[in-house]
Amino acid sequence: MLKKSLLALALSSALLTGCGGSSSNAPVVVPEVTPVVTPDVTGFSFEATEMITNLTNDVIVAGYKNLNDEAAVYLLATQTLVNTPTEENLAAAQQAWKDVRVHWEQGESHIFGPVDALSIDPHLDTWPLNTSDLQALLDTQSGFNATELKAFNDDVQGFHTMEFLLFGDGVADNEKAIGEMTVLEREYLSAAAEVFKTHTQTLFDAWTVATDATDANSPAYKDLLLTPDNAVYSSQLGVVEELINGMIGIVDEVGNGKISEPFGSSIDNIDTTKVESQYSWNSLADFTDNIQGVQNVYRGEFLGQADKAGIIDFVTAADAAIATRVDTEIVDAIAAIKAIAGDNDLPFRQAINDADARVRIQTAIDKLTTLQTSLENDVLTQLKEWQQS
């Protein structure tokens, strides 16, 4: 049988839209309709509570906890760099930046809720940054602190501003000597890291304590997913739809945006200015982590963890063959992105300008296209067949 709400949708359309509703506001007489019973041939049953609970608590919230914890480590590394500017401490801060980046990129598979509503995404990850404004500030200000910096525009804050300060311009290499880093650059970096940490804390708190930080009575965002029938999610269907759309969104973004736009239509049409994380040459790690995030949601666990309930279980209930195929397509997409580096660990910024690497890039794009098509046509569409208990 078709799920209840879709059947109702079809019925209601039958009643009025198709028949031409009255243009006046006056009540019209509508016959009460006997519900249509459709044979139970295409629908499937799935108890989603365990899956939603696991994905909410052990994937999304756990991921934001990891992000927040690593942001604290990173902030400490930048403060150490301010106090003791050595090559070792710069290298430690660079590594800490990459470590915190992992959790942000994996979390892009579920960009919804507070990360959008509280403008945390643009605060943390605006691209491109405004290097001329950044330089003007460094040239004219006598010092920086987090309170002031938080009021600056987003294009001189966040991951990529800090990346630029830590790694340099990324054109010839992704290395920066401590001697190339001014006192004010280190101060700016640390202030930006402090602002960054406040945002990751805000994000974590919105999911776990109160959606509205100023209203202690507002629900934690995770509870809106765990107990739907609220102002945000009217049913579990809405939650599952959100989770699937989150995966589709990042697969689309990686395949059609992050990789395809710098890649261009030919080797004569590349655009290195559009390469994400181009200063640190961390692009391929970013893309890999994005799709790793998709796998986390699809499988219900982080890499290496024991099996738990994920979207794959929902799809398996509908069609086990599709569930397995999509899982393989995710694995293939991750492998294809990793393979872009080739045998000589070529960064993406250089790979788009290398004929052999371009073949590998096209393969990755194709794998992502296949995955996106499956998620849209074979996974999202299962929602209409789902009979919620």
Added chain:
Amino acid sequence: MKYLRRAKWSNLAVVIASSIIVSGCNSSSSDEKEEVSQASYTHVSQLGGDATAVSASDSGHGFSTPMPNLTTEQLDKHLAGDAHFETAFTTAPNSEHPELDGLGPVFNNQDCNSCHQRDGRSSTITLAQGQERVLLGPEAGIFLRMSIDDGECSNPSVDNNYCKNLGVDGFGTQLFHRGVLKARDDWQENPFIGQADVYLAYEYSTVEYADGSSVELKKPIFTIEQPYDVSAENRLDSAILQENVRYSPRNGMPVFGLGLLELINEADILAIADENDANEDGISGRPNWVFDPVKAKNNDPIPVSLGRFGWKASTPSVRVQSLGALRGDMGVTNPLFPDESIANTPLHESYLTRTNFVDTGVDEQGNTEASQEFSDEVVFYAETLAVPARRNIDDDSVIAGAQLFDKVNCTGCHQPEFTTATGELLVGGLPAPNGLKGQTIYPFTDMLLHDLGEGLADNRRDFTATGVEWKTRPLWGIGLTKTVNPAAGFLHDGRAATVEEAILWHGGEAQQSKTDFMAMTQADRQALLDFVMSL
């Protein structure tokens, strides 16, 4: 990193619905079962007709879906506009990314999406416990309009400058509270400040129902500091701090279904206007007549049109609304509005001098910061976002609420149904997509102005709209507001956290409906709210 979504949504459910229409008609005509009296819209799911989205109507993408009945070519144009909608502009010149430059020099936000998050309402800024006020910054999807109080204006003509509002000397008609780094003379002390700082605070009140339950309401209070035209020590001399200046907040609103609203026949809207309340129902909707820059550009001798968009119906088309926001809210000049928002003010002149005339808004060839193609695509995007389908329409409470909505005459302003125009039509000056035409739609707005009482009054006219009048907001999709943006608020300044609060702010012509709502039992109030949330 923010990127657009290219997914092409399945319209299978639309097909399912369509396929049952015929049998539904047949069955209703032959059915001998008991008949019940219901409002005409009770069971309607596809509020945008064929331009309704079905497969994203339960989640945060509910406002972000292209109309399913676009052609492939139209979909490509829509998706290009989608990318533009999320484009975060940067200070000019930007040699690495010239396609992104043009922000400001003063502005309210850097991209469309920041004020129309996920194509919906903006987040309402809240205050922490003990915090008295907050400075409007990047998180704010709200700004202030302003003008000199010059009385009412009812008949736009060349003699009264078509009832355009009189801008504040040195500022204009919109307060831009953010700026590029060097927007002001004092930029080294005050980087990134615009014309002035704006702070937001709230005052609170409580409304009690007859059954003893109560709702706390909040009202935003804005204060302005550090205007650019005087020093901080001498702030009272600023032109915007004088008694004859009127302010009105403007919160970002949803941008789906707009093409359909633009194609409602003007005659159908005017036919339900009742300026003098001839039918004596206490409701007297009237049109706003506004200056139309598209007509002016085309040398129309009477550049005035029916206002359709904006909180006071002060713009005639999606094109004027969108490109006005592009030039105003973001400071990006475009072919319809080629001058910077603060052109010919001392602030702009000092900025140009300070930055060596590298950001004039128009290059040596006469090209504006946003091209014609960019402008057309972003307008088309807003014209062709689908209306989300309803949810829970078979719930008993929703069905009961639909009848109560009519019974207490919410429909007196929130007109349920229109049919869009057909034939060879223009939308925003370009040929209209066929998918917008001839659609039976349920926006729940009469597109007219109504006096909503002193509680909501901004006391600032907007063309022919008075200081107590607002355009009836469309209610379609309103139930997904928090799904799209859990921090979103309702009404022109985001003051209402819930639909119930929004209802309780109604007054004036809606006073009787609010009184009737408040007199309902708790169950009936909930049913009415359930119906609204199903839209």
